[in-house]
Amino acid sequence: MRCYFKKPVIFAKNKTRTDMKYMGSKNRIAKHILPIMLEHKTDDMVWVEPFVGGANMIDKVNGKRIGADLNKYLIAMWKKLQKGWDLPTDISKDIRDDCRINKDNYKDFEVGWIGIGCCYNGIFFGGYAGEIVTKTGVKRNYIEEAKRNVTKQLPNLIEVDFVNCSYENLEIPNNSLIYCDPPYENTAKYKVGDFNHVDFWQWCREKAKEGHQVFVSEYNAPIDFKCIWSKEVTTTLNTSKKDTEKLFTYIQP
Ligand SMILES: C[S@@+](CC[C@H](N)C(=O)[O-])C[C@H]1O[C@@H](n2cnc3c(N)ncnc32)[C@H](O)[C@@H]1O
Secondary structure (H helix, E strand, O other): OOOOOOOOOEEOOOOOOOOOOOOOOOOOOHHHHHHHHHOOOOOOOOEEEOOOOOOOOHHHOOOOEEEEEOOHHHHHHHHHHHOOOOOOOOOOHHHHHHHHHOHHHOOHHHHHHHHHHOEHHHOOOOOEOOEEEOOOOEEEEHHHHHHHHHHHHHHHHOOOEEEEOOHHHOOOOOOOEEEEOOOOOOOOOOOOOOOOHHHHHHHHHHHHHOOOEEEEEEOOOOOOEEEEEEEEEEOOOOOOOEEEEEEEEEOOO
16 A cells, blocks of 8 residues: 655744735835934824825834825725724635625725735735645645734724825825825836826925925935935845835925
8 A cells, every 4th residue: 555644734833023914015124214214203293104005114103193095995994903803814715706806795894804914915906815835834824824913013003093095185284204105106006096106206395395204115206305215125026026125305405
């Protein structure tokens, strides 16, 4: 009789990540750029993020904060989590596929979780990320990992004022620090509409003139914006590809 041993399945250890996997997440560079920005923030200033996404920068800031995003499902999810929602992990591929097509049959916060937390690399309704056994025999459940990560991240998000709107409609308190992490020019889109980069940079100039401290993460900026930090990083989507992350600010002429 032929006898063989199956490769043992090893369960992945509880990861120590405390961020939400999200396309364009700034979790990895937060330790570099956050101290630079915080030098310009006094205690009475509000931290405003018009492109909050996976909240991977705002979760490391204290004090009064506003986090906005055009993705209504994402914002509904954050608000529901603030109220103590116990994230479901029994999301099959069929549920994910059905939710993608029939969003109206689900609550907005459910669409947010299924579309981001249960999809590969936090790409909104990207490939389904469920349970897998890796080439080395390690069993991973991406949805449970995502839940653990968000649960660790949540305590410092309870006080954030989450808002669903486009950046140009966001009400910003006087003398705020605005950190922008918009969709990068010439990179993958976010399925929430077209983004006009010229208008965006003009909005930044106007906000700086109104007295706010404005910072922007991008690969490139118009010449009147000053690059105050840069670092070569591997991209989250393609680890063999390197890009130079930069932080810009607007200095009034
Ligand atoms: C680079 S991601 C932000 C990632 C976030 N900083 C993080 O670390 O998780 C860009 C975000 O901009 C949002 N977005 C796209 N167009 C927008 C608009 N016009 N107004 C506000 N948010 C927008 C997308 O939904 C996406 O969440």
